[in-house]
Amino acid sequence: MTGNIRDLSTYSQNDTEKMDLINGVFKEFPLFDSIKCCYKDVSCSKIESIDFSEDIDELDESDDSKLILCSPVFKETPSKYCPKCGRKYLKADIVCLDCLVHLKDISDKVDVRDIKSEPKFTFVGQNNYSSFDELLNKDNLLKINEFDFTIDDYSTILHDIKSQAFLNFDNLVKENEIYYDGLDILEKVILFVKSFVKVEFKSSGGQLGYFESDAIAIDDRSTKSLQITTLIHELSHFLIQEILIHVLCKLLDSTRNSFTESLVTFILSYTHFTQLIDEYAAHNVEGRFTIFGFQDYSSFTDIERKMDGEMTKDEIEITKSIGNTFALSIKEILESLIDREMREDIKEQFLKDVLDRPNYVALKMENCQILNDEGFIKAIWLILNEGCEVAASNIDRLISI
Numbered sequence: 001m002t003g004n005i006r007d008l009s010t011y012s013q014n015d016t017e018k019m020d021l022i023n024g025v026f027k028e029f030p031l032f033d034s035i036k037c038c039y040k041d042v043s044c045s046k047i048e049s050i051d052f053s054e055d056i057d058e059l060d061e062s063d064d065s066k067l068i069l070c071s072p073v074f075k076e077t078p079s080k081y082c083p084k085c086g087r088k089y090l091k092a093d094i095v096c097l098d099c100l101v102h103l104k105d106i107s108d109k110v111d112v113r114d115i116k117s118e119p120k121f122t123f124v125g126q127n128n129y130s131s132f133d134e135l136l137n138k139d140n141l142l143k144i145n146e147f148d149f150t151i152d153d154y155s156t157i158l159h160d161i162k163s164q165a166f167l168n169f170d171n172l173v174k175e176n177e178i179y180y181d182g183l184d185i186l187e188k189v190i191l192f193v194k195s196f197v198k199v200e201f202k203s204s205g206g207q208l209g210y211f212e213s214d215a216i217a218i219d220d221r222s223t224k225s226l227q228i229t230t231l232i233h234e235l236s237h238f239l240i241q242e243i244l245i246h247v248l249c250k251l252l253d254s255t256r257n258s259f260t261e262s263l264v265t266f267i268l269s270y271t272h273f274t275q276l277i278d279e280y281a282a283h284n285v286e287g288r289f290t291i292f293g294f295q296d297y298s299s300f301t302d303i304e305r306k307m308d309g310e311m312t313k314d315e316i317e318i319t320k321s322i323g324n325t326f327a328l329s330i331k332e333i334l335e336s337l338i339d340r341e342m343r344e345d346i347k348e349q350f351l352k353d354v355l356d357r358p359n360y361v362a363l364k365m366e367n368c369q370i371l372n373d374e375g376f377i378k379a380i381w382l383i384l385n386e387g388c389e390v391a392a393s394n395i396d397r398l399i400s401i
């Protein structure tokens with residue numbers, strides 16, 4: 001495969017879903033209807049000028065509909081549940097006849113923070129490389145450069161990651177006998193994230209959270225909504241890494257192991273190009289599950305500032321388009337576990353905790369372009385091909401990861 005970052009702009013198209021989500025911000029915050037938001041010189045040309053006051057009536061209607069709750073009718077409130085199938089039972093019931101297990105009291109709540117999880121994501125190939133020299137041998141570098149990889153292969157990878165996460169989630173719930181309906185929205189998100197990666201809680205330091213090798217650490221002193229957005233942000237970093245590990249293993253017909261993992265960690269961190277993509281995608285996934293306009297883009301702008309003219313404005317916009325396209329894949333994976341009702345709950349928790357107005361300056365830096373399939377495959381090639389070439393001549397740096 002051939003090409004460079006500038007060629008990718010010919011493959012970009014509008015991300016209409018993101019445009020709608022950003023427009024939705026103005027509907028959620030009608031109080032600021034005197035402000036007109038102009039997206040000049042950015043890619044969201046379709047939402048150039050929005051008058052917030054127009055849709056307030058529409059908003060009231062849709063908000064009312066959110067208040068209609070569908071809960072099963074019980075004359076007596078159920079106080080027990082089946083630890084296997086999760087069905088609710090009344091106080092007098094003792095066993096679940098379908099599962100043949102004793103019922104548990106709903107009040108005996110398991111604290112999901114304390115649950116130990118060792119989520120597994122596997123990829124099995126014919127080869128199992130046991131050194132970076134073997135992994136990055138000449139033949140393999142050629143295979144990566146040729147890039148015999150299609151969008152169908154990519155869809156299979158997303159499907160595999162989804163199904164392994166489902167399995168991990170199911171095991172977590174069953175092994176720990178969790179009464180899922182009794183969890184609040186933060187606990188549900190923690191449980192989902194634990195189906196992908198280990199989660200640790202910290203009560204010191206200034207960072208809200210971070211992802212390092214195989215664990216996410218979050219600060220449990222922050223508000224519930226901030227913990228949720230931080231978890232989703234850090235999980236996105238994990239998933240970009242996971243997707244690229246699977247692509248690499250598919251290309252090299254290799255089993256996933258610590259060498260393939262470290263190589264992708266290196267690729268995502270050695271250059272500002274991949275750092276920007278990784279960071280922009282994570283911010284974007286946050287916006288798609290909470291609300292655009294409340295993200296803290298400082299980690300993205302910090303990288304931008306450090307670059308000192310290394311990339312042109314157009315090239316930076318392309319990294320955002322690549323990030324947006326990765327964000328769509330991550331959203332697809334997460335939506336299989338975080339359904340519409342949960343997304344509404346996340347939004348409600350967010351609106352409960354956040355009293356500020358959306359950050360209009362941050363909204364102006366949103367890019368609403370995604371790459372088409374051909375462009376996205378080229379972008380992944382560019383990331384892996386350049387990354388592996390640099391890695392091959394810096395093996396000593398890989399060893400220290």
Ligand SMILES: [Zn+2]
Pocket residue numbers: 082083084085086087096097098099100
């Ligand atoms: Zn049961």
Ligand SMILES: [Zn+2]
Pocket residue numbers: 233237279282299
């Ligand atoms: Zn980040």
